[in-house]
Amino acid sequence: MTDTTSSEPAPIELPEGLWSQPAVDMSAVAEVDAVESVRSVRAFASLTYDYTPGLATTRFLRAIKEKRLVGERCSETGKVYIPPRGVSPVSGLPTTEQVDLGLDGTVVSFCVVNLDFTGNAQEIPYVSALILVDGSDIPIYGLVREIPYNEVQPGLRLKSVWVEDSEMTTSFENIKWWAPNGEPDVPASELADYV
Incomplete structure (x- = not known):
């Protein structure tokens, strides 16, 4: 029979053959209450995968x-x-x-980034945008450069800027960034279906 007057929960009984961590005696570490808690830890991580x-x-x-x-x-x-x-x-x-x-596109929406991310080679602030590639019906992300960040707006026409031919690989990173192509802006009303 279980004692229902105890404030501590009853131990869970596992079926035979299942392992359970034994109870830990915390009396040996009572001084932990006097130590200031850690509020954050900075740990750098890298993930490589195929x-x-x-x-x-x-x-x-x-x-x-x-x-x-x-x-x-x-x-x-x-x-x-x-x-x-x-x-x-x-x-x-x-x-x-x-x-x-096409190799050109249109800014659908964008964000001015003011934070420096670890390993980021971009000058702060910079623009990350959703770009509707000519002939497609869904925008892709890309960096916008060669224009002041405060001049970027929806409808801005862009050209893709690629890495050198000798650096080409099978990677989306072949497009270094997008830059104004000199064409007139697309009216924002024509982009409503892509936002």
Whole structure:
């Protein structure tokens, strides 16, 4: 029978064969209450991993190594997605039609970044933007440079700025940043469906 007058919870009994951590005697560390608690710890971490792309992403990465941007079209909605994933996120149908896209785009929305992240080589402040690549129906993230941060606005027309040919790999990092291309801005009202 369990004592219901005790303020301590009854021990949990595990089925035979399951291991449980034994109770810890805290009386030996009673002085812990007098120590100021740690409020934060800064620990640097790095994660390296291998990624196995599917067919759609493989085609995209091979194209980007050739300074081309490709997407895939949904057969039901007609929308073009970049980077392609092989399946429409709206209809769930396979996207089998590959579409060559432009190398220019339009700022849909943006953020002025005022914090320096570890390992970040950007001059503060800088602009991170959602960019609608010409011919696509979904924006991608990119850095906007070669323009003062306070002059960036939705509708700004951009060109992609690439790494040198000798540095090209199968990576989205082949696009170093996006810069104004000199074309007139797109009216913000035309971007409402992409925000």
